[in-house]
Amino acid sequence: MFRFDLASSLSAGFGLVSPLTPALSPLRGEGEAAGKSVGTDLFEDHRARGALPSPLNGERARERGEAGLWYRKGIFAGGLLLFLFLGAQLRVVADDSFREGAAAYAAADYARAAGKFREAASNAPSSATFHNLGNAEWKNGRTGAAVLAWERAQWLDPFTTNATASLRFARHTAQLESPRLAWHEGASTWLPVNAWPLLASLSAWLAVAALMLPPIFRARRRDWHQALAAASFAVFLATLPALAGVHARAKFGVVLATKTPLRLTPTREGQVITSLPAGETARLERERGGYVFIRAGNDAAGWVERERFGMICGR
């Protein structure tokens, strides 16, 4: 979804007219149908009216400019095509890995299944892929990696009941606590994490547009203009706590290794305060070198090695 948005945004942002989208350029389409370019057509019209002198040197320059413009458009269109092609190839590879992972899981080859699902998640992350990866890791006995994968599945899609059930099962089995969320963090789980910024952006610009566009286009201000602006602004305000919640939840991570020592200082010789079990969810507070300072659910805080702590948001 985002890739599509990004491509659209890039096209619209640079104001380019791609050959792939002729419908966006009706004027150009008519010109081509008449067998001449738009620019040439306009020059000829002016010359026929006698308003322009003989266009000898000026027209050559304009033709050179036109050629350069079309050259640049071609490069961009080629780049865009290459971008879309590579994206499609990644999706194909991810599809294959997903299917191979499911087959390996059915054959009880959980190590291979985990590898394939991990490859699929790396190429094209999705909630279902992370859920399957969690199952394979759990079967491999890697509780920390399994909990991290299921948390990521929930991160992308909070409505996935499978990952929720598996997480509840794993935490009950391994005697792990669920992370305690603040109210705004809990509110941010009502929608997928990427839905909140999109909703906030859409509502904010819609409110601004509803206020600005009528006078710009010399239309009479109507009640529904005001209502639309107010409603959009209200939606925007409502998304702010959830945005803050997503920002806070982006600092959650999962302890990957069993009996991970929680140290008082970010050094290998640091005093060990306690040991954290694999799958424990903790909040990252700061980083230093190869260590991260985390706070676990029981308020135990200390430094752990960075590679023993996996961030849910993948940073």
Place this chain on the structure above:
Amino acid sequence: MIIRGGVIQSGTNAAPIDPLINLMMSQPQVETNQVFVVAEFDPPAVPAGARATYRLIVTALSETIVLPEKLPAPAGLRIEEGGKAQALQNLGSIIQARSTYNFRAYPAAPGGVVMPAFAIKVAGKSVTVPEARLTVLAPSAVLVPAPARLSLEIPTNDIYIGQAVAARLLISDPGDNSVLAMTQAHVVGDGLLAEGGFARMMRQAVMRDGRPQLSIMSEVLATPMREGKLTVFGQASVILNRGTDVRYPTMPGYYPLMDTEPVTMHVRRVPDEGARAGFTGAIGNFQLDPPQLSLKEVRAGDPVLMQVVVRGEGNFGRFTPPRPPADPDWQIFPPSTEANSGNQMQHQGYAAFVYTLIPLSDRVRATPAMAFSAFDPEKKKHVDLTIPPVALKVTPAPGGVRAPRAADAADAVDADANEPTLALAGLMENRGATVASLVPLQQRGGFLAAQLVPAALLGGLWWRDRRRRFHAAHPEFLLKRRARRALARQRRRARRAVATSDAGAFVTAAVNALRAAAAPHTAANPDALVCRDVLRELPAGSNGADSGLVRKIFSAADAANFTQRIENESALLTLGADFERVAGKLEGRL
């Protein structure tokens, strides 16, 4: 250091001796030099077919004694192996070890039976066992007084592996009060574990041969350890008031060892049918007291003790306490018990376990239920003895906040029962929608940059509208700008015409330039202006030469328009510099 007679004497320069070692070395030694052997039949006369005991007593440690594999029993005498025991008797300066071997002897026919002398090995040396004589009476003969006899009472059927069975050893008094007591009561058998430390002795009247007899009874706890038929017998040392010192002059204070006839027990395995959770080997008729908590209210993270008491009859010393369940809200340590051993627990008749529980969350309302069950051998079925939850108030830990409660119900037990069954969810068949990254959109630079697009669009529209409104309010700005552009364009054409010596083009461009420069001040179309209009708009500092130049240019332009001919072209082309000066003055007003 010199050792003399078992006493350590320290020299003047010797190191001080450990008092404990000194005390140990000062104890009497076990006598090993003199070995006495006594062989006898007890009683010395029995009816044919009745049982007598062939008793062999050796004053040596049993570990040093080697008996022949088969005793040289004479014909007509059946010998079976019986009990054996060892005792140490303190005789003042020495300790005498006494090993007793009993053999059950059954003579076949009346007469005399002589057990011949034979050799045994004691500490590697050969020692001769003297002969012993047994008088065999007619089978119908009755011994008066009846000899003291040891008997065993033990359940033989419906016994289960691990069940604690009470065995009673009885010795009846022949009626002359000669039996005083019994010691070292024991039940012996392959596959049977008898608790040596648990033996209760009492004196009571027991009906025997239809009449009451005063008997000494000792109770021994036995536990069968394997399935099938077990052959067991009891043994004990009996203290008699008859002068045993006379019978055993070389073994003062010796109490003869007696054993019983063997008994066969039929042992079964605890059935699996109907087995319940939490079975840890408890067999018997048990009851559970309500669990007691040391505190009614506790903070999350602080320990609380829970005592569980099991009462009734059964193998208290054999079963293990129920294991605490795995509960994410609790940290539960294995239980401890006040009793030092299973024997003590068996003796006191109940088992008490103390669990240490630590609530990890203030969400809990009660202790977790602990599965526990026992097998009742009388009812022949498993009985549920689950330890019930106990209500407990848990407050948040210091600095913590109260955890959200799933339900406001006070019965946490029901809440646990209503929890859905937890299981690993199955695989997803379809990959579903994908994303580019796990990083939230709001933290990506691309998304933030994309916000510039609507901002630029709306900003551009706003700026365009603002400019439109400004031009509507001040049209002169637009006219003057257009005039400046037209003037610049016509001046370029005029210069080009001068350069190419095209007088007609020069005149046309010059007239158009003058009209365009003057038009904003007259609010008229530039094409509609005539020479007089342009002269009127000349700047105030203009002289007659400027006016003359304007007239010349307009006159030449009119002539070219109406006569299609231009005269004196070279003179017109020389006016280029003057035209630039006048055009500059007009441009200054725009």
